[in-house]
Amino acid sequence: MYKLLRARIPDAKKVELLEFRFSDFPLSEFELIQCGIRCFFELGVVEKFKVPAETLTRWMYTVRKGYRDITYHNWRHGFNVGQTMFTLLLTGKLKKYYSDLEAFAMVAAGFCHDIDHRGTNNLYQTKSASPLAKLHSSSVMERHHLQYSKTLMENENLNIFQNLQKRQFETVQHLFEVCIIATDLALYFKKRTMFQKIVDQCGEIKDEKEVINFVSNNPTRKEIVMAMMMTACDLSAITKPWEVQSKVALMVAAEFWEQGDLERTVLDQQPIPMMDRNHADELPKMQCGFIDFVCSFVYKEFARFHVEITPMFDGLNINRGEWRALADVHEAKIKAIEDEKKKLEGGGGDAAVWCLWDRKRDHGKYR
């Protein structure tokens, strides 16, 4: 920890901390801790809310340790969500709707949002009757990530919000709940038309100050935008440069396949194709479906809301093209195999006769 305090925190520009295309690949997990600390300094909240440097360092380090060493939902994913929230606020100019305290809570919640993830989803918790499913009745994993994050705040050595007024501290706790629970994708589908309506209404207001008031003076609108921001952060890998997206998609898939294996062995159930490693070659097609039915809406609406967020939507569309091309190659291969099969069945009279003859011979042998 002291090494961390002494070390020079990486320069935000050098590691592209404020870019939507930021990639954690060139950085070590230790450097990501430093980058996390850097986000709070850049936001100006360390001085403003009197966060002791040691506490901030200990908290960041403990958050990193709270993530398990699993295939996808590990500290790297947690960091990426916090970094994207930071970038949406500053580069994406969404900060204007939020106070410094709110921005502080939103970025911190981003880092914490999947803490202690086990690599299995909510449905698996329910089906396997896991202890977590007995504890929480809905958004099982998200409620656990929230609980874990709040427990860290209860420890004064780790509480980065220790110098806040009671009311401010309650606000932070509430925002942690809004942000972390919002990462349950089931809730995203329920909220997305409300977000679209806000974007439409803001588009009709000409004066910028009026737009800011329209959002920031209305707690419901503010929280809907906040929840959508969390979804945009959580799915942001889909918008990254292709070299990054293609690798991350494989990590997500690998974690799904591991859950599929558990469903087969522990639950004695057949996994859905997305979680079945026997359907691995359909990944490009499934990515296209995921983009079209889940991701497109979020990034299209955010690009419409704030033109500064367009790089995310552009990145998504480039990746859609790459996945489509791979899916086409796969589909062409399948079609070629099927055509060959048909040719053998239809035109291959001799082959059919041989098969029959073979079967007869086998019967004679083993009877």
Ligand SMILES: [Zn+2]
């Ligand atoms: Zn996540």
